[in-house]
Amino acid sequence: xxxxxxxxxxxxxxxxxxxxxxxxxxxxxxxxxxxxxxxxxxxxxxxxxxxxxxxxxxxxxxxxxxxxxxxxxxxxxxxxxxxxx
Amino acid sequence: xxxxxxxxxxxxxxxxxxxxxxxxxxxxxxxxxxxxxxxxxxxxxxxxxxxxxxxxxxxxxxxxxxxxxxxxxxxxxxxxxxxxxxxxxxxxxxxxxxxxxxxxxxxxxxxxxxxxxxxxxxxxxxxxxxxxxxxxxxxxxxxxxxxxxxxxxxxxxxxxxxxxxxxxxxxxxxxxxxxxxxxxxxxxxxxxxxxxxxxxxxxxxxxxxxxxxxxxxxxxxxxxxxxxxxxxxxxxxxxxxxxxxxxxxxxxxxxxxxxxxxxxxxxxxxxxxxxxxxxxxxxxxxxxxxxxxxxxxxxxxxxxxxxxxxxxxxxxxxxxxxxxxxxxxxxxxxxxxxxxxxxxxxxxxxxxxxxxxxxxxxxxxxxxxxxxxxxxxxxxxxxxxxxxxxxxxxxxxxxxxxxxxxxxxxxxxxxxxxxxxxxxxxxxxxxxxxxxxxxxxxxxxxxxxxxxxxxxxxxxxxxxxxxxxxxxxxxxxxxxxxxxxxxxxxxxxxxxxxxxxxxxxxxxxxxxxxxxxxxxxxxxxxxxxxxxxxxxxxxxxxxxxxxxxxxxxxxxxxxxxxxxx
Numbered sequence: 001x002x003x004x005x006x007x008x009x010x011x012x013x014x015x016x017x018x019x020x021x022x023x024x025x026x027x028x029x030x031x032x033x034x035x036x037x038x039x040x041x042x043x044x045x046x047x048x049x050x051x052x053x054x055x056x057x058x059x060x061x062x063x064x065x066x067x068x069x070x071x072x073x074x075x076x077x078x079x080x081x082x083x084x085x
Numbered sequence: 086x087x088x089x090x091x092x093x094x095x096x097x098x099x100x101x102x103x104x105x106x107x108x109x110x111x112x113x114x115x116x117x118x119x120x121x122x123x124x125x126x127x128x129x130x131x132x133x134x135x136x137x138x139x140x141x142x143x144x145x146x147x148x149x150x151x152x153x154x155x156x157x158x159x160x161x162x163x164x165x166x167x168x169x170x171x172x173x174x175x176x177x178x179x180x181x182x183x184x185x186x187x188x189x190x191x192x193x194x195x196x197x198x199x200x201x202x203x204x205x206x207x208x209x210x211x212x213x214x215x216x217x218x219x220x221x222x223x224x225x226x227x228x229x230x231x232x233x234x235x236x237x238x239x240x241x242x243x244x245x246x247x248x249x250x251x252x253x254x255x256x257x258x259x260x261x262x263x264x265x266x267x268x269x270x271x272x273x274x275x276x277x278x279x280x281x282x283x284x285x286x287x288x289x290x291x292x293x294x295x296x297x298x299x300x301x302x303x304x305x306x307x308x309x310x311x312x313x314x315x316x317x318x319x320x321x322x323x324x325x326x327x328x329x330x331x332x333x334x335x336x337x338x339x340x341x342x343x344x345x346x347x348x349x350x351x352x353x354x355x356x357x358x359x360x361x362x363x364x365x366x367x368x369x370x371x372x373x374x375x376x377x378x379x380x381x382x383x384x385x386x387x388x389x390x391x392x393x394x395x396x397x398x399x400x401x402x403x404x405x406x407x408x409x410x411x412x413x414x415x416x417x418x419x420x421x422x423x424x425x426x427x428x429x430x431x432x433x434x435x436x437x438x439x440x441x442x443x444x445x446x447x448x449x450x451x452x453x454x455x456x457x458x459x460x461x462x463x464x465x466x467x468x469x470x471x472x473x474x475x476x477x478x479x480x481x482x483x484x485x486x487x488x489x490x491x492x493x494x495x496x497x498x499x500x501x502x503x504x505x506x507x508x509x510x511x512x513x514x515x516x517x518x519x520x521x522x523x524x525x526x527x528x529x530x531x532x533x534x535x536x537x538x539x540x541x542x543x544x545x546x547x548x549x550x551x552x553x554x555x556x557x558x559x560x561x562x563x564x565x566x567x568x569x570x571x572x573x574x575x576x577x578x579x580x581x582x583x584x585x586x587x588x589x590x591x592x593x594x595x596x597x598x599x600x601x602x603x604x605x606x607x608x609x610x611x612x613x614x615x616x617x618x619x620x621x622x623x624x625x626x627x628x629x630x631x632x633x634x635x636x637x638x639x640x641x642x643x644x645x646x647x648x649x650x
Contacts, residue, residue: 028284029278029284032277032284033280033282036282050150053145054148057230062306062307066310066314079569080569
């Protein structure tokens with residue numbers, strides 16, 4: 001008894017799909033350590049970003065800028081003059 | 086026969102196996118599934134970061150930083166004393182002996198795991214890691230980060246813990262906006278293999294953590310800095326117990342700067358006395374003294390009961406009211422004094438004249454209309470307000486003393502907002518610290534809100550001119566000139582209120598203040614400077630006024646406001 005062609009194709013597709021699934025699932029399963037490493041790298045980068053942002057905020061703080069400006073010889077304006085048109 | 090027995094035994098065993106399988110596969114199915122999932126599914130809680138607090142220019146006032154908890158495994162660490170000494174030298178070089186002893190005590194316990202030190206910075210963590218000591222490890226946490234340390238401490242508030250250890254904002258912005266600032270925790274459930282590594286094709290469920298909302302303030306970083314620097318040096322110069330400055334924008338009610346000294350570091354609030362946690366600008370009341378005169382005068386002018394040149398007919402000497410003698414501050418009297426000069430020379434008898442013109446009913450109504458006795462609705466947690474006594478309890482002496490700011494209690498915020506009514510042309514604005522709330526990608530702007538209109542624009546012009554005269558001809562005129570502000574029209578009023586102690590006023594303990602706005606014609610800012618118990622001089626004219634003019638000078642430069650004359 002010969003099976004209709006459509007059923008043959010269906011069975012073939014099913015078998016190929018199962019093989020691909022088994023292959024992919026097995027491949028992915030062994031990538032857990034890589035994924036874990038990527039998560040750690042991502043987390044470290046986020047942490048580093050936060051630390052750098054905070055460092056920028058500290059360095060840009062007006063108290064620090066004032067101290068550094070004074071050290072460079074800058075002084076507050078003591079008197080101001082406006083020119084009339 | 087033997088075969089039959091064996092067959093029966095075999096069948097019996099098969100039935101037992103089937104029953105056992107039925108028990109494990111059907112009856113215990115759910116329990117076993119849960120147990121299995123517990124073994125291969127890892128649940129991780131992820132804390133949603135707390136929202137940032139930003140100045141009006143977007144720079145950081147409060148953010149988050151990673152901090153580390155150092156832990157040790159006493160059963161793994163061999164040379165406990167040596168480890169404790171090494172770690173203590175890194176954590177606290179100045180106090181290493183004390184820290185080392187604390188760590189030794191903890192490691193001496195018969196435990197598998199013990200927390201050794203909290204809130205370590207990244208640098209310290211890295212230094213300890215470099216020691217490569219077996220049995221030491223770190224847990225990562227998040228803590229508040231303040232780039233400018235104690236800047237704006239009372240304005241910000243701080244983060245503490247509630248009864249169950251959750252992070253909660255207390256006082257100031259952190260307290261008021263705690264709900265908006267706090268993040269929402271997320272969860273990740275992931276299938277793991279026998280080594281604890283994630284299985285990419287396995288089960289995965291994620292509920293993302295949500296960051297708290299960011300707050301953008303109306304506080305101008307440069308103005309705040311100027312105010313803080315000037316306030317600190319002035320409190321020390323005048324040897325005052327404490328001092329406060331608040332600057333608002335009159336037409337919007339936006340708070341541009343708010344500072345108090347002494348202050349504290351919100352990052353280590355535990356190291357400071359609890360008394361400094363409260364923001365006195367919104368949480369403490371004081372008797373405003375002569376600064377209140379401009380408010381009472383504006384009431385009478387608004388009702389057309391008086392004009393700037395109306396003469397006082399009871400100002401030739403001290404006034405006797407209900408057994409109390411009302412004097413001027415310098416005991417000098419002028420029978421022909423007009424209302425402008427009452428303000429210029431801060432004449433108490435002249436103010437009694439004004440209060441009698443107003444009468445209790447009108448004055449009481451105006452006091453309420455100016456927002457005294459009610460909270461201003463500012464967005465700070467600890468705001469308070471003393472209630473105004475019921476009208477029926479007011480006696481003649483209360484009406485008289487209230488006219489020059491004694492016997493009535495206000496918060497500095499109420500006072501600066503009331504003077505803001507004069508500066509804004511008659512509008513009582515709701516003060517706002519926060520200008521925008523950033524929710525994800527969206528921004529919600531907080532619009533200015535008019536709370537009332539106690540006096541007319543015409544009345545504000547008259548009282549403004551009186552206040553300009555008070556600055557140019559009053560007791561503080563020298564300090565305006567000294568600051569080089571002759572060309573500017575500044576409206577202001579000094580105040581020196583004795584502090585009530587055990588039922589009487591102590592003459593040597595005062596609240597010295599100055600409130601004013603500039604430029605008088607089109608005010609950009611209203612400012613209140615207040616000192617508690619200054620000792621170099623007890624007068625507002627000699628302490629608060631100079632600070633006001635020095636800050637005003639810097640504000641003119643900052644806002645690029647040229648002199649008008």
